[in-house]
Amino acid sequence: MTVSSKAMTKWYSGLTTGQGKTTLASGNGEFEVDWQARSEGREKATTPEELLAAAHASCYSMALSFALEQNGTPPHWVQVEAEVKFEAGVGVKSSMLTVHAKVSGIDQLEFSRFAEDAKDNCPVSKALAGVDISLESATLEESVV
Structure with a gap:
């Protein structure tokens, strides 16, 4: 049996000034994402x-x-x-x-x-x-x- 897992991210604006939210389809979480957190490290956002x-x-x-x-x-x-x-x-x-x-x-x-x-x-x-x-x-x- 094949199980499908999903997540969705909605991103606003360009890469370096933008931000988004990633949501797990299971309903177990919504996470803020942005370039600063990814490239430099920042609390309160995931990567x-x-x-x-x-x-x-x-x-x-x-x-x-x-x-x-x-x-x-x-x-x-x-x-x-x-x-x-x-x-x-x-x-x-x-x-x-x-x-x-x-x-x-x-x-x-x-x-x-x-x-x-x-x-x-x-x-x-x-x-x-x-x-x-x-x-x-x-x-x-x-x-x-």
């Missing part, structure tokens, strides 16, 4: 890269949880941070993942293998094939082997 980071973090956490579950070691919890870097005039440069999880029945080395595999194979990672994707750290909390 396409922040939304991309949210997509990457959530997709990766699902892929890792699924792989661990298939291994017979479902996680108690997984926390993933994705940091997407953007450079004006160049575009999206990278997405760096940091993961912490509590999983019983595996050691740090085995967890790291699952973390790397999820990095390479989650659907958002595959969609970002032209971007440098790194796994900054994969930390297993309170490992009980």
Whole structure:
């Protein structure tokens, strides 16, 4: 089954002086966007890269949880941070993942293998094939082997 996800942005004016609002079709959010937030950083507005980071973090956490579950070691919890870097005039440069999880029945080395595999194979990672994707750290909390 194919699932379609939608978002809509309405933009006013030119790039550097304009602004817009991005709305998720699910009704779970409306976000202000503007060039200053994207190119220089500014609070109170999101960026396409922040939304991309949210997509990457959530997709990766699902892929890792699924792989661990298939291994017979479902996680108690997984926390993933994705940091997407953007450079004006160049575009999206990278997405760096940091993961912490509590999983019983595996050691740090085995967890790291699952973390790397999820990095390479989650659907958002595959969609970002032209971007440098790194796994900054994969930390297993309170490992009980």
